[in-house]
Amino acid sequence: MTSKPSILVAAIDFGTTYSGWAFSFKHEYDADPTKISGRQWIGGRSVSLKAPTTVLIKPDGITLDSFGYEAETRYADLAAEESSEYKRWYYFRRFKMLLHGKMGFDRKMRLEDETNKSLPAKTVFSLVIRYLKDDMLKTSRDRLAKGHLREDEITWVLTVPAIWNDAAKQFMREAAVEAGIKNENILIALEPEAASIFCSLLPTEMMAEGGGMAAFSPGSKYMVLDAGGGTIDITVHEVMTGGKLKELHKASGGAWGGTQVDEAYKQFLISLVGNPVFQRFQSECKEDHLDMFRDFEIKKRDISSENENNVTIRLPSSLKEIFEDETKEDLLNAIKQTQYADKVSLKGDKLRVDASVMKGFFSKVIQNTVSHVKKLIKDRRVRGISSILMVGGFSESKMLQHTIKSNFPNIRVIVPHDAGLVVLKGAVVFGHNPSAVVQRVCKFTYGVKICDTFNEKIHDIRKRKELPDRSYCDDIFSKFVEIGQTVTLNETTVEKSYLPQTDDQSGIDFKIYASTQKSPMYVTDEGCVNLGKIDIDILDMTVPLKERSVLVSMTFGGTEIEVRAKEERTGNSTKATVDFLG
Known part of the structure; x- marks a missing residue:
């Protein structure tokens, strides 16, 4: 940083x-x-x-x-x-x-x-x-x-x-x-x-219908719905004195972005001409394929749940020619044999599609998004939000805008101009x-895998390991923060002291874990996933084993996790690196 x-x-x-x-x-x-x-x-x-x-x-x-x-x-x-x-x-x-x-x-x-x-x-x-x-x-x-x-x-x-x-x-x-x-x-x-x-x-004039700056006054709570091409990414903020922001709920969402609508459109075309024809068209006529989807990109922003008029799509002549070459059939007659017989018509290179079919391309994305927002709003930490701020390129879709507004009539929906650029x-x-x-709010419970002296009253006998001079328990989840916990920027969340296990150990290597559970006992518990490792050097190998303790601190309030380590005996900082990639 x-x-x-x-x-x-x-x-x-x-x-x-x-x-x-x-x-x-x-x-x-x-x-x-x-x-x-x-x-x-x-x-x-x-x-x-x-x-x-x-x-x-x-x-x-x-x-x-x-x-x-x-x-x-x-x-x-x-x-x-x-x-x-x-x-x-x-x-x-x-x-x-x-x-x-x-x-x-x-x-x-x-x-x-x-x-x-x-x-x-x-x-x-x-x-x-x-x-x-x-x-x-x-x-x-x-x-x-x-x-x-x-x-x-x-x-x-x-x-x-x-x-x-x-x-x-x-x-x-x-x-x-x-x-x-x-x-x-x-x-x-x-x-x-x-x-x-x-x-x-x-300024207020830069916000679209439903705009205004009340959502950003101190004490106000609002949801940010970032609808992009790949994901719908949602956070909830509260405005603090001085204009700073506080996250109220951990980030959530899913792979429900605008590309899902494109995929639904593609599958619609395949249902009309067949997969072999479409694959050949995609391979042999890349310019026509490119133009067709560029045109749809523009059209899909204007499709609205209120629109009952048919939508005209230009169908490249090359697609029609490949269809007739592959099948020896007339495309118009073939369309009449599909489930869209009463919904789609073809005249020249113009495909006329019933509005209900076009709206259907959005159904999966909309169902997932609305269901998720409804679930979030019921959460006690989110109660009292006054607005939903829609941003991201897919938020420029009239279909998505109208759906959010109609499903949440008591919450103001704000869509800034050029939502895709904010x-x-x-x-x-x-x-x-x-x-x-x-x-910010932690999305997971974070901790590291450690060993500790075996205690038969609390530890699982299956986790017992033996050293020449003692027994220890393996796979213990040493928790730093838990899922849903609020963490503050630049504030050390927790510090923990650790000792090496053997005299010849010149460093301590931790495996870092995330869990969907609040307080896992072991890193092998359900919901625990190994994210990577932390490597810490021990600078002074001359002192007795019991004096080589290292104080490890983690900071979770930023956009990335920061780790620091120091030797407790000397106070010297020691190298600490986090590797989340194998």
Whole structure:
């Protein structure tokens, strides 16, 4: 974590569907925290401060060819050539979800591209981060050069979902280091927190219908619903005196983002033409496939639960031709034999789809989201929330907005303008003010595996181990914090003293565990997962074993866990590193 104020803060919002960068200078932040610069990305009819999270890597597997809209178009052009050469290239899209939901994974894991070839995941992530870093520096070089900015004067902020675990955060940090950013210059920002911080600074006129600043007055409680491409990420905040934020409930959510709607649309098309036809179309007509889903991306934002009109979708002629070549059937007649016979019609390249079918693409996402929010609102810690703040690109969907508003009529729903950009801009603000969120809630019970003198009154006989001079109990869960516990920024949560087991032991290695239980007895109990390890050096091996105790402290109030260790006899700090990746 950076410790000194930076002249410039640059944020990289690495999203499932879209990614981008933004920055502001310290003097700009001091004058107007919302004054943030970014790049406009152009692709087809779209102009945005974020580009598709799509990367094309050359056949050598280490050289990035292009990113974003350019990568999409370039790959389609390569595939259109009368050659299979393009299959040697690596084409990755929407791959961030690889890091979602895994309690434990290693830094050697691999990532499969669109043609099932694989590269180390760290390579792909770091190439994207490097591209965005270099693009920011190159695009902004005129402004940056005026002050001859040094690398150590820039704080880089990486965004991650609040529901991600510690291994995923460490993976992103290591990918950024591999991309050429110094570890001490990196901050991790939690996406819904960043959005909340930014929205608290906006004037009333920058908030959409249902807006206003009452949600951000001291004492007010509100829910942040960050709807992105991959996940729905939810936190609950209370505003404290001075505008600082306190988290009231541990981050929660699930893989219910906008890409689930895209997948439902894809399955609808497959039900019309059949999987073999669709796979051939996807392989042979990449440009048409790309354009079709770009068009749907725009359309899905306008689909509303109140809309009863049919929706027109342009069906590429190439898809129709492949269907007729494969099946020797007329597509219109074939559609009449499907479950959508009365819901879908085809005229030329125009597919007319009943509104109920289009709304159905959202059903799974909406059911999961509404059910989860209803469950949260019943929690005693969340009672009294006055507003739901909807942010993230998927929050721009009228369907999702209307559903949230209709299901929670007594709670004000706030959707800021450019909801898809507030996380990116908020990450810049967070970089200038990392202490904006002063209290957070633990998502798990954290502890380490230790051994202790065996006590037959409390210990399981199956855990008994023998040393030459004594018996000890193995696999004990030594708890530091518990699930649901409120922890404060920069405040040491707990300190514990530990001794090595043998005379020749020059260090203490702990395995760190997370549990969904409040007070597990052993690390083998149900709900316990090994996250990684803590390595602590013992500096003085000359003193007796009983005087080599090490005081270990953990701080949980930030966006990442910090560990410190010192020898109790001398007070000297000793090396302590946490590794959540195997």
